[in-house]
Amino acid sequence: MEFETVIGLEVHAQLRTATKIFCGCATTFGAPPNTNTCPVCLGLPGSLPVLNKMAVEYGIKVALAANATVNPLSQFARKNYFYPDLPKGYQTSQYDRPLVEHGRIDITVDNEVKTIGITRMHLEEDAGKLIHDEREPRSFVDLNRAGTPLLEIVSEPDLRSPAEAVDYLRKLHTMLRYLDVCDGNMQEGSFRCDANISLRPFGAAEFGVRTELKNMNSFRHVQAALEYEQRRQRDILLEGGTVIQQTMLWNPDKGITEPMRGKEDAHDYRYFPCPDLLEVQVDDSWVNTVRHTLPELPEARRNRFVDSYGLPPYDAALLTEARELADYFEQATATGAPAKKVANWVMTELLREVTAPALIADGAVSPEHLGTLVLLIEDGTISGKIGKSVFTEMISSGKDPRTIITEKGFSQISDEDELLKLVREIITASPDQVAQFKAGKSKVMGYFIGRLMQKTKGSANPKLANQLFTRELSAR
Amino acid sequence: MARGQLSAVELTRSCLDRIDTFDSRLHSFITVDEEGAMAAAAAADTKRDLGDEGKLLGIPLSIKDLICTEAMATTCGSKMLANFIAPYDAAVVENIRAAGGIMVGKTTMDEFAMGSSSETCCFGAPANPYNTDFVPGGSSGGSAVSVAAAEALGSLGSDTGGSIRQPAALCGVVGMKPTYGRVSRYGLVAFGSSLDQIGPITRDVTDCALMLAVVAGYDRRDSTSVNRPVEDYPAALRKGMDTLRIGVPREFFQEGIDLEVEGVVRGGIDMLSDAGATVVEVTLPHIKYGVAAYYLIASAEASSNLARYDGVAYGFRAPADELLAMYKDTRTQGFGEEVKRRILIGTYALSSGYYDAYYKKASQIRTLIIEDFKAAFCDCDVLVSPVSPTPAWRIGAKTDDPLAMYLSDIFTLSTNLAGLPGISVPGGFSGDGLPIGIQLQAPHFHESVLLRAAYNLELQTELANHLPSL
Numbered sequence: 001m002e003f004e005t006v007i008g009l010e011v012h013a014q015l016r017t018a019t020k021i022f023c024g025c026a027t028t029f030g031a032p033p034n035t036n037t038c039p040v041c042l043g044l045p046g047s048l049p050v051l052n053k054m055a056v057e058y059g060i061k062v063a064l065a066a067n068a069t070v071n072p073l074s075q076f077a078r079k080n081y082f083y084p085d086l087p088k089g090y091q092t093s094q095y096d097r098p099l100v101e102h103g104r105i106d107i108t109v110d111n112e113v114k115t116i117g118i119t120r121m122h123l124e125e126d127a128g129k130l131i132h133d134e135r136e137p138r139s140f141v142d143l144n145r146a147g148t149p150l151l152e153i154v155s156e157p158d159l160r161s162p163a164e165a166v167d168y169l170r171k172l173h174t175m176l177r178y179l180d181v182c183d184g185n186m187q188e189g190s191f192r193c194d195a196n197i198s199l200r201p202f203g204a205a206e207f208g209v210r211t212e213l214k215n216m217n218s219f220r221h222v223q224a225a226l227e228y229e230q231r232r233q234r235d236i237l238l239e240g241g242t243v244i245q246q247t248m249l250w251n252p253d254k255g256i257t258e259p260m261r262g263k264e265d266a267h268d269y270r271y272f273p274c275p276d277l278l279e280v281q282v283d284d285s286w287v288n289t290v291r292h293t294l295p296e297l298p299e300a301r302r303n304r305f306v307d308s309y310g311l312p313p314y315d316a317a318l319l320t321e322a323r324e325l326a327d328y329f330e331q332a333t334a335t336g337a338p339a340k341k342v343a344n345w346v347m348t349e350l351l352r353e354v355t356a357p358a359l360i361a362d363g364a365v366s367p368e369h370l371g372t373l374v375l376l377i378e379d380g381t382i383s384g385k386i387g388k389s390v391f392t393e394m395i396s397s398g399k400d401p402r403t404i405i406t407e408k409g410f411s412q413i414s415d416e417d418e419l420l421k422l423v424r425e426i427i428t429a430s431p432d433q434v435a436q437f438k439a440g441k442s443k444v445m446g447y448f449i450g451r452l453m454q455k456t457k458g459s460a461n462p463k464l465a466n467q468l469f470t471r472e473l474s475a476r
Numbered sequence: 477m478a479r480g481q482l483s484a485v486e487l488t489r490s491c492l493d494r495i496d497t498f499d500s501r502l503h504s505f506i507t508v509d510e511e512g513a514m515a516a517a518a519a520a521d522t523k524r525d526l527g528d529e530g531k532l533l534g535i536p537l538s539i540k541d542l543i544c545t546e547a548m549a550t551t552c553g554s555k556m557l558a559n560f561i562a563p564y565d566a567a568v569v570e571n572i573r574a575a576g577g578i579m580v581g582k583t584t585m586d587e588f589a590m591g592s593s594s595e596t597c598c599f600g601a602p603a604n605p606y607n608t609d610f611v612p613g614g615s616s617g618g619s620a621v622s623v624a625a626a627e628a629l630g631s632l633g634s635d636t637g638g639s640i641r642q643p644a645a646l647c648g649v650v651g652m653k654p655t656y657g658r659v660s661r662y663g664l665v666a667f668g669s670s671l672d673q674i675g676p677i678t679r680d681v682t683d684c685a686l687m688l689a690v691v692a693g694y695d696r697r698d699s700t701s702v703n704r705p706v707e708d709y710p711a712a713l714r715k716g717m718d719t720l721r722i723g724v725p726r727e728f729f730q731e732g733i734d735l736e737v738e739g740v741v742r743g744g745i746d747m748l749s750d751a752g753a754t755v756v757e758v759t760l761p762h763i764k765y766g767v768a769a770y771y772l773i774a775s776a777e778a779s780s781n782l783a784r785y786d787g788v789a790y791g792f793r794a795p796a797d798e799l800l801a802m803y804k805d806t807r808t809q810g811f812g813e814e815v816k817r818r819i820l821i822g823t824y825a826l827s828s829g830y831y832d833a834y835y836k837k838a839s840q841i842r843t844l845i846i847e848d849f850k851a852a853f854c855d856c857d858v859l860v861s862p863v864s865p866t867p868a869w870r871i872g873a874k875t876d877d878p879l880a881m882y883l884s885d886i887f888t889l890s891t892n893l894a895g896l897p898g899i900s901v902p903g904g905f906s907g908d909g910l911p912i913g914i915q916l917q918a919p920h921f922h923e924s925v926l927l928r929a930a931y932n933l934e935l936q937t938e939l940a941n942h943l944p945s946l
Contacts, residue, residue, distance in 0.1 A: 039564055043784045045557065045665040046544040046566060048698050078780050080826070082803055089783020141788060270826035272835060275669035275777055277699050 003199040003237065005230050006207055007165045008157035011172060012150050013182040014126065014190035015058045020147035021125050022049030022092065027149075029188060033131075033142040041147035043087030048276050051076075055149040056280060058181040059099045059123055060290045062151060065175050065297055066118055068103025070282050074122075076274040081267050084141050085128040093124035093152075095271040099280060105155075105175070106299070107167040116168050117156030124150050151181075157196065157207065162226035166219050169193055170321075173219075174298050178323045186217050193222055198243070199233045208233075209243040213257060215250045225250035229257050301326055309339035318347060325351075328367045335371025342374055349388070353395055364398035365391070373401040381405065383415040416468070419452070419460055423468045426451045427476070437473050445469060477524065477534055484524070484534025487629075488517035488578055491536040495580070495627045498946050503602045504612075504621035506541050507548045508581035516578040523576060530576030531690050537572060538628035540619050541582040542589055543674065544663040545569050548579070552665050553587045553597035556785045556792045556810035566663020567698070568632055568674050568691045575690045580628050584618030587812045588782065589639055589667045591615050592884045595875055596814040603871065604647060605944040606910050610868040613643030619677045620647040624944060630687050631677040636668045637770055638863070638888025640675045641900035645863035645913025648902045648942055650684045650930070651677040655920045656895035657702035659688075660695030666781040668774035669700075671892040680940035681901065681931040685709035688923060704921060712924035713931040717751040720929060723758040723856030728887055734866040737912050740904040741862045744914040747936035748860065748929065758852040758859070762844040763890055769845070770889040771818075771882055772825045772838035778815075779822030785810060817878060842893045849894045849919075858929045859917040862887050863900045867910040887915060897923050901930045902939040 020027055023040035039047040063070045077095035103118030128143035153172065159165045173191060176182040184191045198210035213229055216222045228250075233243050248257040296304070298320050305316035305326075320326045325346070332342045350370065354363050373394070377387045382405060393404045404410065426448055427434060436444045448469045452460050477484065492510055499505055513536065520534035539545060542552040544562035551557045565573070572579065586596040594617025595601040602617045604610040605625045612621045616633030620643035623631050633640040635653035644651025652675045659674045666672060676687035689710065694703040724745060729738060749755050787793030787806030794805035811819070825834035852859065864884055874881045891898040896917050903914035914933065918926040934940050 039562075042789065044562065044564075044790070045550065045552070045560070045784070046542075046562060046564075046663040048662050050697060050699055080780050080783060082783065082786060084786075084788045084799065087784060087789060089786055090780050143789075268828045270780070270823065270828070270831075272776060272780070272826050272831070275700075276666075 001238065002202050003234055004202045004204075005161055006157045006198050006200065006210075007159035007162070007226060008196045009155045009159065009165060009169060010194045010196070011153040011169070012192040012194075013062075013153065013176055015055055015149040015151055015181055016183055017052055017054040017058065017149055019052060019054075021052050021055045021123065021149035022147055025147065031144055033140070034144060036144040037146070041087070042143055043089075043146075049092060049274075051277060051280065052149065055123055056099065056282065057290055058149070058179075059121060059151055060282065060287055061179045061181055061294060062121060062153070062176065063100040063103060064287070064291055064294055065179055066103035066105055066121075068100045068118055068121065070100055070287050071097065072282055073097070074099045074280045074282075076123075076277045076280070077271045078274050079124075080270045083127070084139070085130050085143070085146070087128065087143055087146055091125060091127065092274055092277070094122035098122035099282070105168060105171050107164060107171055109164055109167070114158075114164070116158045116164075119154045119156050121151055121153045124152060126150050157198075162223050162230065165195060165226055166223045169219060169222060171298075174321060174323075178295055178298055180295070180323075186219070189217075195222065195226060197226055197229050197233070199230065199237060208237075209245050211243065211245065211257075212247045213250055214247060214260065215252075217252075221250055221252055224252075224255065225257055228255065232257065295323075305329075309333065309343075311339060311343055315340075315343045315347065319343060331367035332371040332374070335368055335375060337371040337374035338378065341378065342371060345370055345374055345391075349391055364396070365394050369394055369400055376401055376405065382410055383418060385415055385417075386410050416464065419456075419464060420468055420472075422452055422455055422460075423448075423465070423472055426455070427469075427472055434473065434476060438476065448473075478529075484517040484520040484578065485514065487534060488513050488536045488580065491580055491627055491629070494625060498605075498625055499627065501603060501608055501946075502605055502621050502625055502627075503600050504583055504618040504625065504627060505538065505581040506551055506553065506584055506597075506599050506618070509548050509579065512547050513578050513580045520576050520578060528576065530574070531686060532572060533576030534578065535576070535630065536578045536580045536628050538581055538583045538619055538622040538631040539569065539572075539579055540585055540616050540631065540633045542585060542634060542665040542667075543568060543632055544665065545579065545582065548582050550582065550665065551599065552589070553585045553599060554811065554815070555598045558598075558792065560791055562663070564663065567660035567695045569663065571691045571693075572632070577690070581622075583616070583622055583631060583633075586615035586617070586639075587815050588665070588778070589615040589634060589636055590778070590814050590818050592638070592642060592881050593869075593871075593874065594618060594643070595871065596812050598812055601871065604868045604910070605946060606648065607868070607908070609870055610910060611646070611871050613646035613864065613868060615639040615643075616651070616677065617643045620644050620649055620651065623647070623649045623677050623679055625946060626679070626943060629679065630683055632674055632687075632691065633677050634664055634667075634672055634674050635888075635892065636671045636673075636774055637892050638885045640677060641888050641891075641898055641913070641915060642864050642885065644677050645900040645902075645915070646868040646911060648905075648911030648913075648939065648944070649677055649679060650681055650899065650901055650934075651675065652684050652688060652899040652923075652926075653891060653897060654688060654692060654923060655702075655897045656892075657700050658897070658921065658923065659691050660693070660698040660701045662695055662697040666777075668777040668892075669781060670777060671770075671774055673892070681899075681927060681934045682710060682713060684899070684930070685713055685927045688927075692923075702921075707924045709924060709927050712928050715928050717748060717753040717929065717932045720748075720753045720858060720925070721856040722748050722753045722755045722929070723852055723859045724755060725758050725760045725763070725852065725859055725861055727760050727763045728861040732865055732883075732886075733862060736906045737862050737864070737866060740912040741860065741914050744901075744903045744933055744937070745860050748933055751932045751936060753929070753932075756855050758855050760845070760848040760852055760890070762841060762848050765841045766845055766890040766893060767882060767886055769838040769841040770885070770893055771821065772834050773842065773893070775818040775822035776825045776835050776838075777822065779819045779826065782811075782815065782819055814878070845890055846894045849890075849896060849917075853919045857918065857922070857925055861915045861917070863913040863915040864888075867906040867908070867912050891917055896920060897926050899926055899930050901933050901937070902942065903933075903937060904939070
């Protein structure tokens with residue numbers, strides 16, 4: 001029997017607001033334990049939450065980018081459960097009245113566009129972290145992260161393969177980073193993904209029993225975990241068994257999924273409206289104000305790269321994948337360097353050196369320098385080959401290409417191929433002098449060098465010229 | 477004091493002396509800060525010499541022990557927080573300090589404000605100053621006792637279902653629950669967040685107006701506080717009753733009400749009428765569901781609000797080998813019976829499969845009760861009713877009968893469900909010499925009208941500043 005895979009994703013994106021969602025504490029990562037805290041995020045008796053307007057605004061941004069509806073009235077609710085990293089014994093979240101509903105994100109499957117629905121997005125507070133001392137039975141609680149704003153983004157079960165799921169995830173990731181609302185760091189947990197996956201016979205109307213996958217800290221892990229779970233469920237179904245609805249943890253070391261907790265332990269979260277917070281009101285004028293602050297989004301930028309820069313769709317897609325990369329490309333092009341040439345340099349040379357696009361802005365080679373380099377090659381100041389040497393030097397020193405060319409004498413024609421062409425022309429055009437040289441009159445070399453310098457307006461590398469003439473003349 | 481005939485030091489000393497003399501019998505305080513109070517009194521005298529005219533300058537006050545104070549422990553009457561010292565002052569404590577008030581101590585209360593007699597306090601229950609074999613009411617029992625016995629000249633209590641008004645009535649003092657949102661809850665340890673409100677307990681209506689003026693106002697740290705100007709409450713008292721319409725809710729004078737209580741309240745209505753008010757009968761048809769709705773909503777919120785007492789970061793922790801045992805033992809040992817009962821009721825009301833039948837239904841009833849009051853206030857400006865169906869009862873009489881205890885809040889808790897302001901004013905005494913109060917209620921933010929009616933009633937009863945013989 002053939003099965004169809006059905007996947008839905010739940011993404012928790014930490015919002016990059018300066019302060020926490022319900023208090024004024026900083027959200028910075030890496031501070032000493034329990035220092036970014038106050039009575040509110042510590043959940044001390046008598047403290048009360050005050051909603052951070054920026055968190056709502058970031059939610060509106062994402063809603064607009066995903067063509068979703070921002071509900072004019074939404075409500076915070078308490079999700080009650082006990083855990084030591086949850087100081088109040090409940091998480092302030094949203095339940096039946098989320099901030100955002102009915103969105104969509106387009107992905108590309110086999111060169112065809114497929115629309116993935118977004119059920120809802122809601123705001124909530126993050127929990128703290130437990131640090132376990134493995135040597136003794138003791139755990140520590142760090143509440144620095146408690147109260148960091150999260151946007152939970154829930155997709156419809158529209159994804160039909162692990163590859164589709166990862167493509168959707170990448171699109172969402174790119175979008176959040178374009179909007180500058182989430183730093184997208186999956187290792188540090190600022191962009192977390194849980195997946196629901198089930199299988200059903202092709203053509204069946206009903207969904208199969210699903211499992212929920214957790215603990216996937218990279219796109220690669222998401223793909224691998226979904227593929228594994230897809231195989232596991234298919235094997236069960238083919239043997240006539242039934243899939244148990246449960247939460248599975250991805251074990252990246254073993255490359256398998258393992259059950260976390262069974263349904264019998266399912267929590268009753270006892271959601272109810274949070275009495276300490278008012279309904280969240282978002283009127284049209286607020287939405288419109290936010291709309292005007294939206295940056296150009298990946299899809300629009302990709303199209304513009306094709307239309308205005310004349311880039312091939314492949315180049316445009318690659319360059320717009322990360323906002324920093326696209327920004328870099330545009331800044332380099334602003335020097336007047338030809339777009340396609342800049343694109344080639346960015347995609348081949350630059351990305352070979354800087355693997356994470358997010359780090360491009362911090363790299364040694366500024367976009368202006370790269371643009372200048374391309375221009376210098378274009379106007380013949382240096383050859384493309386020399387250009388690569390200059391680029392290597394730019395990476396290590398961070399210097400302007402012009403400075404490097406002067407210092408290293410690269411502005412002289414040191415390009416062997418180019419000089420060789422001229423050397424051969426001169427030799428062919430000077431049979432008498434060749435004969436003299438062959439007869440042992442080595443002083444005639446001066447004649448050849450003179451001709452070459454004349455042709456290259458004095459820019460040939462003399463040492464290289466000498467070598468080339470000696471070699472070519474000897475070969476005659 | 478303004479005339480220089482009495483110093484803050486003398487006044488505070490006299491309150492502390494009364495505490496020394498009477499509190500072993502009355503037990504109105506969990507913590508007394510003699511040193512801090514005397515230092516603050518000396519500072520207040522210096523300030524007055526320098527021309528400071530703070531509204532409460534040099535006035536000794538007591539604070540219910542679930543309002544956070546940096547200087548003293550905030551126990552909430554519970555073993556769970558026996559040693560808890562808040563790292564911050566509640567908004568109202570800041571207000572009191574800024575107005576020059578002196579905090580002599582923190583008062584006895586039902587554990588986490590859950591009770592109507594103050595007997596669930598785990599540090600010993602307070603006694604009624606008019607007869608120490610009787611309860612003072614609750615949950616702000618210690619606050620009411622401290623004021624009735626002049627151990628403090630005023631107190632801040634909290635009222636979730638009658639916890640200011642009922643003990644004030646049972647102890648013969650004035651107690652007011654302001655409109656929900658009028659006073660910041662920041663620093664008030666939460667019981668039922670949508671119902672809780674801090675308010676004054678005082679020896680007369682004028683003091684009540686004065687204290688309310690100090691603690692009322694918008695606070696951005698409490699999202700449910702309302703940004704609305706604070707009226708000049710003391711000035712509002714002096715207006716007469718000529719234009720006021722007094723509503724008498726039919727449902728509040730039916731069976732179950734003690735005849736002495738009914739007599740006192742009816743007498744109060746006559747007094748207001750004599751003072752010039754028009755009296756009309758009104759109806760609150762859904763009020764009979766109030767007790768059920770209240771105990772579901774308050775307990776549901778409490779079950780969540782009290783989840784933070786888990787032994788992890790602060791408060792009591794029972795030693796245990798693993799996490800679940802620590803939670804269970806901490807909460808089993810740290811909370812008293814009544815608190816556990818309400819957590820269970822609330823947890824049940826919010827549980828999957830029961831939410832619609834209990835919490836949601838209760839919320840719907842709440843809306844109907846709000847509508848009832850709105851309709852009633854079309855015909856009148858102030859409602860008059862009993863505070864408690866009976867005068868104070870003997871200590872221990874209802875401790876084994878939670879339902880009887882819950883019913884003692886029948887006339888007060890709908891005020892909280894509707895978020896209205898309400899006040900209890902001394903109305904008279906029972907044949908046993910126990911105080912009986914009269915409750916007045918008004919529309920949202922009509923505290924001025926409420927205080928004006930209360931003041932006029934007080935002029936008639938002549939029970940302001942009555943002192944029990946101890």
